[in-house]
Amino acid sequence: MEAEIVESAISPATSVQARNVHLGLVVCALMCLLILVLLLSIGIGAVKVPINLLLGSLFGGHSLSPNEKVILFQIRLPRTLAAGLVGAALSVAGLLFQGLFRNPLADPYVIGSSGGAVLGGSIGMFILPQFSWFGFSATAVLAFAGSATTIGLVYWLARVGGRTPIVNLLLAGFAVSTMLSYSSYFVEILGEDYGVGMRALASWLHGVIGVPSWTQLLVIAVMICLAGLFALPLARRLNTLALGEDYAHQLGVRVEYARIGVIVVGSLLTAAAVSVGGLISFVGLVVPHLGRMMMGPDNVRLLPVTALLGAILLMLTDTLARTLLAPSELPVGVLMAFIGGPFFLYLLRKTKREYSL
Amino acid sequence: MTPLLYFADVSFSYGDRVVLENIEFSIAEKSCVALIGPNGIGKTTLLHLAAGMLSCSSGTVWFNGSRLDSVRRMEAARQVALVPQQADVPFDFTVEQIVEQGRTPYIGLFGGLKREDRRAVERAMELTDITSLRNRVFNELSGGERQRVKIALGLAQEPRLLLLDEPTQNLDLGRRLELLNLIDSLNQEGVTILASMHDLQLIEGTFSSVLLLGPDHKLMSGSPEEILRPRILESAFDCPPRHRLTFADEPRVLLERKQ
Numbered sequence: 001m002e003a004e005i006v007e008s009a010i011s012p013a014t015s016v017q018a019r020n021v022h023l024g025l026v027v028c029a030l031m032c033l034l035i036l037v038l039l040l041s042i043g044i045g046a047v048k049v050p051i052n053l054l055l056g057s058l059f060g061g062h063s064l065s066p067n068e069k070v071i072l073f074q075i076r077l078p079r080t081l082a083a084g085l086v087g088a089a090l091s092v093a094g095l096l097f098q099g100l101f102r103n104p105l106a107d108p109y110v111i112g113s114s115g116g117a118v119l120g121g122s123i124g125m126f127i128l129p130q131f132s133w134f135g136f137s138a139t140a141v142l143a144f145a146g147s148a149t150t151i152g153l154v155y156w157l158a159r160v161g162g163r164t165p166i167v168n169l170l171l172a173g174f175a176v177s178t179m180l181s182y183s184s185y186f187v188e189i190l191g192e193d194y195g196v197g198m199r200a201l202a203s204w205l206h207g208v209i210g211v212p213s214w215t216q217l218l219v220i221a222v223m224i225c226l227a228g229l230f231a232l233p234l235a236r237r238l239n240t241l242a243l244g245e246d247y248a249h250q251l252g253v254r255v256e257y258a259r260i261g262v263i264v265v266g267s268l269l270t271a272a273a274v275s276v277g278g279l280i281s282f283v284g285l286v287v288p289h290l291g292r293m294m295m296g297p298d299n300v301r302l303l304p305v306t307a308l309l310g311a312i313l314l315m316l317t318d319t320l321a322r323t324l325l326a327p328s329e330l331p332v333g334v335l336m337a338f339i340g341g342p343f344f345l346y347l348l349r350k351t352k353r354e355y356s357l
Numbered sequence: 358m359t360p361l362l363y364f365a366d367v368s369f370s371y372g373d374r375v376v377l378e379n380i381e382f383s384i385a386e387k388s389c390v391a392l393i394g395p396n397g398i399g400k401t402t403l404l405h406l407a408a409g410m411l412s413c414s415s416g417t418v419w420f421n422g423s424r425l426d427s428v429r430r431m432e433a434a435r436q437v438a439l440v441p442q443q444a445d446v447p448f449d450f451t452v453e454q455i456v457e458q459g460r461t462p463y464i465g466l467f468g469g470l471k472r473e474d475r476r477a478v479e480r481a482m483e484l485t486d487i488t489s490l491r492n493r494v495f496n497e498l499s500g501g502e503r504q505r506v507k508i509a510l511g512l513a514q515e516p517r518l519l520l521l522d523e524p525t526q527n528l529d530l531g532r533r534l535e536l537l538n539l540i541d542s543l544n545q546e547g548v549t550i551l552a553s554m555h556d557l558q559l560i561e562g563t564f565s566s567v568l569l570l571g572p573d574h575k576l577m578s579g580s581p582e583e584i585l586r587p588r589i590l591e592s593a594f595d596c597p598p599r600h601r602l603t604f605a606d607e608p609r610v611l612l613e614r615k616q
Binding site: 102103104232233236237239240242243244246247249250251252253254292296297298 | 408410431454459510
């Protein structure tokens with residue numbers, strides 16, 4: 001008790017200042033940053049197009065060569081947009097899962113939803129490549145199913161007598177997601193007869209944002225918007241759930257519904273991200289934390305900030321991934337692990353006391 | 358007059374384990390009732406039933422003349438607030454943000470806090486004397502301060518019945534007495550209170566009646582003078598024979614060790 005009081009006396013809470021930051025201003029600033037990063041990202045590469053020329057071409061003053069047009073609008077723009085969408089989706093999924101599991105270390109990768117999405121997606125990719133459902137490929141549909149099933153399974157495994165101790169959850173998530181990742185190899189071997197190779201899967205498991213078609217982009221954009229619509233009311237519920245299940249229940253919240261909502265929406269986001277970018281770790285972990293440093297812990301305020309930050313971070317990382325070792329390309333998942341891994345360890349170290357389980 | 362809360366022949370079991378059996382009691386509006394009994398006897402379960410968070414296996418819980426299990430959850434949360442024993446918050450929410458959660462039953466999924474919600478939050482913080490703590494991080498507060506914040510959250514619900522689960526737990530003597538003053542003043546404000554208590558010494562003077570949940574699932578109710586008697590308590594709490602409960606001159610329970 002004494003230690004607690006002393007500590008609160010010497011550490012002025014950063015989140016108090018963060019809480020008073022104006023949400024609108026932050027969102028505007030991040031939007032501007034997002035556009036800047038987008039322009040930067042499509043301008044950089046083997047063919048460089050400086051930003052002034054890029055803007056000139058947009059507003060009609062300067063015309064690009066046909067070659068440049070193809071590179072910019074058929075290759076780099078879809079890829080950069082995909083990176084942005086994947087980053088936003090994973091970050092918001094991370095935010096939701098952290099709220100649900102009441103643990104700042106939960107993210108889609110850690111609790112296995114990404115692994116489930118990869119397995120579902122690889123079944124779709126290798127075994128049912130022709131399947132399509134309302135324009136959604138088997139990859140997207142099965143990635144969603146895989147993600148939702150995994151979280152459901154992990155949740156069920158981790159639940160003891162009506163409660164979900166975090167240790168159980170993280171362990172179950174770890175075990176299930178590892179199994180799933182390797183099962184994906186198995187599916188890939190089954191799928192070899194169909195002529196899709198090891199490379200496709202490898203790039204999936206390492207997290208490579210290839211060049212998506214505009215249709216693919218549209219599909220994940222729709223999935224993400226749909227999820228975003230439900231994320232707002234869920235964020236409000238997660239604020240209440242932060243007090244604990246008893247509290248939320250006492251305040252009239254249907255805890256089970258909120259849980260199912262988070263699982264469905266989080267899975268939708270994970271599936272959208274995985275169906276384009278494969279397995280990318282740490283985004284969903286790092287970004288909500290950055291958001292909390294800026295905005296405090298209120299999930300409603302965090303939602304837009306997290307989405308924008310995630311988009312910016314992954315766009316930047318992906319640009320680095322394709323330019324650092326040019327002409328060869330680094331999987332963005334690998335680069336993200338280099339950045340996110342140390343951050344994760346830093347968090348673990350820093351929060352050891354608070355999250356001693 | 359209809360009692361505010363009425364347990365009619367209520368039983369509850371978790372699976373095979375019977376926790377409450379044929380419990381019958383009522384609580385009148387504006388009364389201040391202490392719930393006592395040995396550890397693990399089902400005091401928390403009883404409070405959860407009274408808050409409508411659990412449904413009884415048999416019997417009925419009546420709140421203000423209607424069946425509690427037929428009241429919508431959100432509606433029930435505006436009438437009854439429970440202050441649980443534990444609140445550990447994994448993120449750095451401030452005191453004000455915590456108390457604002459008490460308005461959850463009043464605001465929709467998409468709306469924010471309106472003026473009357475803000476007013477209720479301010480009033481709850483004033484009553485519990487935590488207005489000066491509003492920008493502090495909840496996790497960094499002392500035990501006594503946290504208890505006040507939790508009660509403020511309950512008051513922000515503007516309930517008719519406030520249920521407190523072991524409110525004096527982990528508090529030092531001074532903070533316990535402060536808490537009793539708070540309970541007393543809330544009761545004066547017209548809030549009906551049912552609190553589970555471990556400190557039998559603190560009951561008299563603050564609580565108008567006592568419910569004793571005994572080891573044989575039986576419930577006794579009466580005034581503090583009737584219930585807080587050595588013979589009753591010794592058997593209810595299964596006191597070891599070398600100890601004896603006595604009353605001092607003042608009507609309060611003391612623990613005396615036999616030579």
